[in-house]
Amino acid sequence: MKIGIIGAGQLGRMLALAGYPLGLRFVFVDADEDAPGAQVGRIIHGRFDDPAALAALAASVDVVTFDVENVPQAAAAAVAAKVPFYPPPEALGAGQDRCDEKRLFRSLGIPTAPFEPVDSQQALVAAAERIGLPAILKTRRLGYDGRGQKRLETPADLDGAFAALGGVPAILEGFVRFERELSLIGVRGLDGRTAFWPLAENVHVDGILRQSRAPWEDARLQSQAERHVGALLDRFDYVGVLTVEFFLADGTLLANEMAPRVHNSGHWTIEGAVTSQFENHVRAILGLPLGSTAPTGHAAMVNFIGRLPALAEALEIDGAHFHDYGKTARPHRKLGHCTVVRATQAERDAALESLLALT
Amino acid sequence: MKIGIIGAGQLGRMLALAGYPLGLRFVFVDADEDAPGAQVGRIIHGRFDDPAALAALAASVDVVTFDVENVPQAAAAAVAAKVPFYPPPEALGAGQDRCDEKRLFRSLGIPTAPFEPVDSQQALVAAAERIGLPAILKTRRLGYDGRGQKRLETPADLDGAFAALGGVPAILEGFVRFERELSLIGVRGLDGRTAFWPLAENVHVDGILRQSRAPWEDARLQSQAERHVGALLDRFDYVGVLTVEFFLADGTLLANEMAPRVHNSGHWTIEGAVTSQFENHVRAILGLPLGSTAPTGHAAMVNFIGRLPALAEALEIDGAHFHDYGKTARPHRKLGHCTVVRATQAERDAALESLLALT
Numbered sequence: 001m002k003i004g005i006i007g008a009g010q011l012g013r014m015l016a017l018a019g020y021p022l023g024l025r026f027v028f029v030d031a032d033e034d035a036p037g038a039q040v041g042r043i044i045h046g047r048f049d050d051p052a053a054l055a056a057l058a059a060s061v062d063v064v065t066f067d068v069e070n071v072p073q074a075a076a077a078a079v080a081a082k083v084p085f086y087p088p089p090e091a092l093g094a095g096q097d098r099c100d101e102k103r104l105f106r107s108l109g110i111p112t113a114p115f116e117p118v119d120s121q122q123a124l125v126a127a128a129e130r131i132g133l134p135a136i137l138k139t140r141r142l143g144y145d146g147r148g149q150k151r152l153e154t155p156a157d158l159d160g161a162f163a164a165l166g167g168v169p170a171i172l173e174g175f176v177r178f179e180r181e182l183s184l185i186g187v188r189g190l191d192g193r194t195a196f197w198p199l200a201e202n203v204h205v206d207g208i209l210r211q212s213r214a215p216w217e218d219a220r221l222q223s224q225a226e227r228h229v230g231a232l233l234d235r236f237d238y239v240g241v242l243t244v245e246f247f248l249a250d251g252t253l254l255a256n257e258m259a260p261r262v263h264n265s266g267h268w269t270i271e272g273a274v275t276s277q278f279e280n281h282v283r284a285i286l287g288l289p290l291g292s293t294a295p296t297g298h299a300a301m302v303n304f305i306g307r308l309p310a311l312a313e314a315l316e317i318d319g320a321h322f323h324d325y326g327k328t329a330r331p332h333r334k335l336g337h338c339t340v341v342r343a344t345q346a347e348r349d350a351a352l353e354s355l356l357a358l359t
Numbered sequence: 360m361k362i363g364i365i366g367a368g369q370l371g372r373m374l375a376l377a378g379y380p381l382g383l384r385f386v387f388v389d390a391d392e393d394a395p396g397a398q399v400g401r402i403i404h405g406r407f408d409d410p411a412a413l414a415a416l417a418a419s420v421d422v423v424t425f426d427v428e429n430v431p432q433a434a435a436a437a438v439a440a441k442v443p444f445y446p447p448p449e450a451l452g453a454g455q456d457r458c459d460e461k462r463l464f465r466s467l468g469i470p471t472a473p474f475e476p477v478d479s480q481q482a483l484v485a486a487a488e489r490i491g492l493p494a495i496l497k498t499r500r501l502g503y504d505g506r507g508q509k510r511l512e513t514p515a516d517l518d519g520a521f522a523a524l525g526g527v528p529a530i531l532e533g534f535v536r537f538e539r540e541l542s543l544i545g546v547r548g549l550d551g552r553t554a555f556w557p558l559a560e561n562v563h564v565d566g567i568l569r570q571s572r573a574p575w576e577d578a579r580l581q582s583q584a585e586r587h588v589g590a591l592l593d594r595f596d597y598v599g600v601l602t603v604e605f606f607l608a609d610g611t612l613l614a615n616e617m618a619p620r621v622h623n624s625g626h627w628t629i630e631g632a633v634t635s636q637f638e639n640h641v642r643a644i645l646g647l648p649l650g651s652t653a654p655t656g657h658a659a660m661v662n663f664i665g666r667l668p669a670l671a672e673a674l675e676i677d678g679a680h681f682h683d684y685g686k687t688a689r690p691h692r693k694l695g696h697c698t699v700v701r702a703t704q705a706e707r708d709a710a711l712e713s714l715l716a717l718t
Contacts, residue, residue, distance in 0.1 A: 013379075020376055020399050022670060023683025023695070040379050040399065274678045289674045296655065311381060315648045319633045324382025336382070 001286060002027060004061035004083075006048050006076075008037030010065035010325035010334065011262050011274055017261070018040045018278035024286075029053045036325040037067070049075040058082040063285050065240060069095055069259055070142055086239040086285040094236070097140045098257070099171045107253045108231040112255050113247070114174040121162040127172040128158055134175040137161055139168050149207070151175070176254055178247035179303045182216055183265040184225035187241045187280045188233040190287040194225045196281065197273055197293045200265045202245070208332065209264045210359075212301045213352065214272060224253050226285075232258060241281040264303065264334070271321045272299030272341045297341040298348035302355040309358035314338055317354045322341040360645060361386060363420035363442075365407050365435075367396030368395065369684035369693065370621050371426035373629070375400045377637035383645075384709035386420055388412045395684040408434040417441040422644050424599060428454055428618055429501055445598040445644040450619045453595070456499045457616070458530045467590040471614050472606070480521040486531040487517055493534040496520055497666070498527050508566070510534070512555040522601070535613055537606035541575055542624040543584035546600045546639045547592040554639065555585045556652045558633055559624045567691065569718075571660045572711065573625045573631060583612050591617060598635035600625075601621045601638040623693070630680045631700045632656030656700040661714040663695040668717035673697055676713045 001024050004235035005012040008030035015036060016026040033045055044060075046053025048071045053189060057064060063084045066076070073093035079085050080157055094104055099117045116127035118137065128135060133155065139148035150161055153173075162170065181202045188194045198215030199222055229244050243263035246253040266277040275283075275291025283290055313323050317340065324336040338355050342348040364371040367389035375385040375396060385400035388409070392402055398596040401416040403419075405412025407430045411646050416423060422443045425435070432452035438444050453463055458476045465471060475486035477496065487494060492514065498507035512530075521529065536602055540561045547553045557574030558581055588603050602622035605612040634650025636640075642649055666688055673681050676699065699713050701707040 015381055017376060019683045021680070023667075023681075023685055025398065025685075039384065145691075283674065288671050291674065292678050308382075312647050315642065315650065319651050321380070322382075323380045326382055326384075 001025070001063075002061040003282065003285070004029070004064040004173075005037060006054070006057070006064065006066040006071050006079075007068035008035035008038055008041070008043060009030070009215075010036045010069050010323075010327070012037035013325060014261065014267075014278045015065070015067065015282060018270075019274055019282040020280065022279075024330050026280065028055060029057050036327055037255050037263070039326045051075070051078070055082075057157040058199070065281070065285055066092070067261060069261060079174045087242065087260045088236050088238065090244070091236040091238055093316045095258050095260050096142075097171075098138055100159060102171070102173075102255075104232075104235075105228075105258075108228070108235060110228045110231065110255045113250055116172050118162065118170040118172050121158075121160070124162045124170070124172060125158055126219045128152065128155070131172055131174045133157075136175060137165060138170050138171050138173065138350070139165055141169070147207070161198055171214050176247045176256075178254075180248040181245065181256075182221065182225070182248055182253065183212075183243055183245045183263065184222075184229050184268040185241060185243045185263060185269070186226070186229040186233055187277070187284050187290055187293075188238045189284045189290050193290060194230055194233055195290045195293045196222075196229065197266065197269055197277065198222065198295055199225055200268065202265050206332075208305055209303055209333070210305070210310050211303065211352065211356070212265045212268055213348065214268050214299050215295045221248070223251060228253065228255060233264075240284045241277050264337075267323070267337050268299040268301040268339050269293075270323075271339050272296055297343055298345050299339055299341045300335055300348050300352035300355060301339045302352065302359060303334055304338070304359060305334055306331045307359075308335045314358055315353065317358075320355070360422070360569075361420040362385070362641065362644070363388070363416040363423040364396060364400075365413070365416070365425040365430050365438075366422065366427035367391070367394035367400070367402060369395045369682075369686070371396035371666075372684060373626075373637045373682075374424070374426065374621065374641060376445060377635055378641045381638075381641065383641065386416060393685075395686055398685045407431070408549070410434070410437070413438050414441075424622075424640070424644055425451070428620060429608050436623050443644070446601065446619045447595050447597065450595040450597055450601070452620050454617050455501075456498050457497055458528075458558050460617060461530070461614075462560070463594075464587075464617075467587070469587045469590065469614045470611055472535045472704075475531050477531050478582055479520065480517075480519070483521045483529070483531060484517055487511065487514070490533045492516075494522060495532045495534060497532065498524055499530050502526070507568070509715055535606045535608050537608045537613075539607040540604065540615075541580065541584070541587050541606045541607055541612065542602055542621060542622065543569075543581075544600060544602045544625040544636055545585070545588040545592055545641050546636070547597045548643045548649050549598055551596075552649060552694075553589055553592055554649045554652045555581075555588065556625065556628055557654055558580065558584055558634065559627065561624050565691075567664055567693070568623045568662055569664070569701050570662065570711065570715070571627055572707065573627050573658050574654045580607070580612060583631060587612065587614060596704055598645045623696075624694050625683070627658040627660040627698050629651075629682075630698050631655055636708040656702055657704050658698055658700045659707050659711035659714060660696055660698045661711065661718060663697070663718060664693055664694055665690045665695045673717055676710065676717075679714070
């Protein structure tokens with residue numbers, strides 16, 4: 001069986017590396033012929049919305065998925081008309097607009113921070129009055145890793161803020177004084193069965209994920225999160241992996257955003273779970289049975305951003321599992337990560353310190 | 360860094376899949392452009408001893424290794440003159456002749472079954488008188504997976520036996536009434552440090568490995584085996600992974616054969632050890648620190664020979680890790696394997712039964 005992946009970033013690369021042992025083959029569409037995925041699979045050269053490239057992909061594979069969420073929904077739908085395409089384009093579209101996404105959460109009973117769409121400076125001022133400050137102004141579309149957002153602390157910060165973000169459709173979100181950031185990754189098979197990995201606790205720095213620890217053991221929060229992610233999976237008759245990032249505030253999970261794909265906060269599952277998010281995504285879109293999502297120990301994952309440590313230094317750390325995405329170094333760019341798995345939380349947290357010392 | 364691999368079989372494929380996360384790239388030499396390794400890396404088309412192909416390989420990579428042990432030693436030495444080549448060609452050569460190999464074992468104090476070189480029918484009869492029957496007549500070179508050997512039970516079986524094996528240089532080995540077959544896999548780094556995985560217990564059927572269970576927990580045998588493999592590693596100033604297959608008879612390990620490479624009886628290390636044989640081989644030949652060889656649980660591995668089970672059926676088994684090598688099915692051909700890892704021996708043995716039911 002051949003799987004087509006739109007986007008050949010590190011997520012696509014890790015999907016392919018998880019799928020090769022199952023005997024699968026992979027074809028990517030990407031504009032960069034030396035993209036991380038292209039280094040380990042065949043590539044069709046083209047942008048994510050290039051009709052010719054997508055048609056060539058559809059013609060050469062059994063099923064198509066994506067590793068970037070900014071594939072235009074229309075382009076996805078055109079592929080889906082020719083060949084099975086998972087996750088469903090509708091879910092892809094729902095995550096592309098922060099306002100639609102939050103409305104969707106609310107419609108399924110999933111709590112969120114207060115929010116309002118903002119289409120002008122005047123609307124921003126009105127929304128800030130209702131929601132209060134501090135708040136975050138974000139573009140509705142195409143933001144990731146902290147890009148396309150602006151924190152507003154005082155009324156003075158509102159001045160010119162709408163224009164500063166480009167004057168594009170935006171959303172104002174109330175600032176959540178969260179205790180922790182947690183994420184839950186779920187997967188739904190073609191037969192509708194679902195499975196969920198344990199919650200991961202995440203730390204972002206400057207809007208970019210820096211580290212994850214899992215499992216975050218809290219049975220009440222786990223079941224709360226599974227209910228929320230399960231509702232989303234069923235809403236879309238979803239197939240594949242779906243991630244939701246939450247804030248934990250006053251004992252309640254507030255959904256911040258969803259990603260209709262494997263996710264950085266699930267990289268620990270490669271070594272820290274019986275079946276990784278990557279393998280289960282592949283299993284799901286091929287209609288294969290889902291694998292166990294049970295943890296194999298206590299895992300910590302650290303991202304390498306802008307700079308990779310020396311490989312020899314990283315591998316000196318006992319049980320360090322190094323992942324170099326094969327990318328050119330650039331500031332704020334995710335270049336790789338490292339995971340350790342230990343028998344206890346305390347040992348894991350000590351190993352995490354060693355990983356952080358590499359960054 | 361780029362690694363060249365002579366031979367693109369399943370071992371080369373799994374080396375590449377272990378090396379990609381470290382940011383490495385792989386180039387294979389193989390006559391089959393759709394060989395298992397070729398499906399996941401770049402291929403230079405040519406036989407293992409094709410001077411042009413090997414020269415092209417040497418020119419395009421930082422270090423060369425091999426996944427087949429019948430690379431002619433002279434061809435290996437020619438590559439080694441141009442680019443670092445591990446394991447050393449001398450170790451490769453030593454394993455290519457069963458008689459030299461057993462003499463080497465003896466010279467290092469490693470027990471073996473009684474053996475004698477056999478160059479004629481007359482020599483065979485004389486050797487059989489000294490060693491006794493039953494015994495096994497094997498070609499000295501190029502035998503694997505039970506090919507090129509003949510069991511001799513009675514004096515009548517001697518008639519024409521030398522000619523039946525092709526009249527090539529042979530070895531007569533006393534038949535060992537073994538209790539078990541065990542193998543030990545060791546690895547030695549560029550700095551001379553060594554590490555050993557736990558012993559695996561192997562079952563062969565018709566000369567082909569059928570299943571492995573590990574760790575085989577016997578501290579005395581483990582240390583006996585580590586002493587033997589350690590002596591071989593040091594003898595060659597070895598770099599990379601080395602495997603020795605033993606018979607256990609009367610509480611003593613008798614070395615049967617060595618393989619200067621990753622080995623089928625170590626496939627369980629992909630999921631059953633902190634660091635796999637494949638990753639540590641790659642680490643060793645690049646001069647990187649070796650990773651922990653500690654087991655992560657109790658593992659069982661079953662080979663799929665001649666026929667692969669349905670993927671969906673295999674993946675129904677809890678925690679089944681499926682490995683399809685991407686080969687065309689043929690009788691007696693190793694097409695894939697499946698590994699399970701469990702918390703206890705008893706659970707592992709129960710899961711092993713489920714795996715065997717797939718075959």
